[in-house]
Amino acid sequence: MTDTFSQTPKGKAEFAAKPGKLTTGLKTLLGMVGDKATLAYLxxxxxQAPAEKIRAAIDRLVADGYLQRIAAPAPAAAPADNDLDFTRFINRPVKEPTLQQKRNAEMTIAGIRPSKKAGYHVNIINRPAKRIAPHAGGDKHTILVIEADDSHALVVTRALLLAKFDTRAAGKREEIIAELNKQPPPDAIALDVALPDVGGLELLGRLRDHPTFKTVPIVVMTATVDRDDxxxxxxxGASGYMSKPFRPEAVVESVKAILGL
Structure with a gap:
């Protein structure tokens, strides 16, 4: 697990000070750490910043007393077959993306310059090499829509139903857990990362660490088009990324693509 850092009282005071003692770059990094941040997150x-320079800057802030390392929790044991209940699994530590996963993501969006002001929207979909068969058998796929906005969830589920998909929906933590515990599992997930009581990216990370959902296609739906996001x-581990607003038909097209249809 990667190192985790937080501001010390000295760091909080320095970040609040104007102008303070640190250079602009170090102060910006100090602010990004805040109450808690991992090296992988930074x-x-x-x-665009070389990893070794980020590490060197963090080490300097630690040495000067502005940041402190947070002790990493003991690694969770691999779940037994009877320990896959998402009620417990959702509380497990989230594995940070590796540098290779980060590089792969950078390569995926190479050349894309999303910008709301310019009127562009991001629609990145990774199509599997072959069609993914439904977990329940037959020809009909089930899509779980995890969306906090009821009106938007209705639009998405209606579009999927019209396209002959079965749908399930959840928006709050307990609803999400209940749906993820149902059998058979969904064949694909449309995930809004702006959820009220659970971190969307953390949920995505936990899904990718769960044996049942490790390979389930997941398309992220979000209002942000920030490149870093x-x-x-x-x-x-998202299979696709769609920025809102989008046409309902675009969701159907994206879901079909991540299922290899």
């Missing part, structure tokens, strides 16, 4: 948020979602 490397994802600063894709796109990289983070893909690094955590």
């Amino acid at each position: 490397e994802i948020k600063l894709p 796109v990289v983070a979602a893909l690094a955590y």
Whole structure:
């Protein structure tokens, strides 16, 4: 597990001070750490900065007393076959994306310059090599829509139903856990990362660490088109990334693509 850091009282005071003693770059990094941040997270948020320079800057802030290392929790034991209940699994530590996953995500969006002001929207979909068969058998796939906005969830599920998919929906933590515990599992997940009581990217990371959902296609739906957020979602294992607003038909097209249809 990667190192985790937080601001010390001295660091909090320095970040609040104007102008303070630190250079602009170090102060920006100090602010990004805040109450808690991992080294892997900082490397994802600063894709243009060499990893060794980020580490050196963090080490300097630690040595000068502005940051402190947070002891990493003991690694969770691999779940037994009878320990896959998402009620417990959702509380497990989230594995940070590896540097290779980050590089792969960067390569995926190479050349894409998303910008709301310019009117562009991000729609990145990774199509599997072959069609993914439904877990329940037959020809009909089930899609779990995890969306906090009821009206948007209705639009998405209606579009999927019209396209002959079965759908399930959840928006709050307990609803999400209940749906993820149902059998058979969904064949694909449409995930809004702006959820009220659970971190969307953390949920994505836990899904990718769960044996049942490790390979289930997941398309992220979000209102942000910030490049770093796109990289983070893909690094955590998203099969696709769609920025809102989008046409309902676009969701259907994306779901079909991640299922290899």
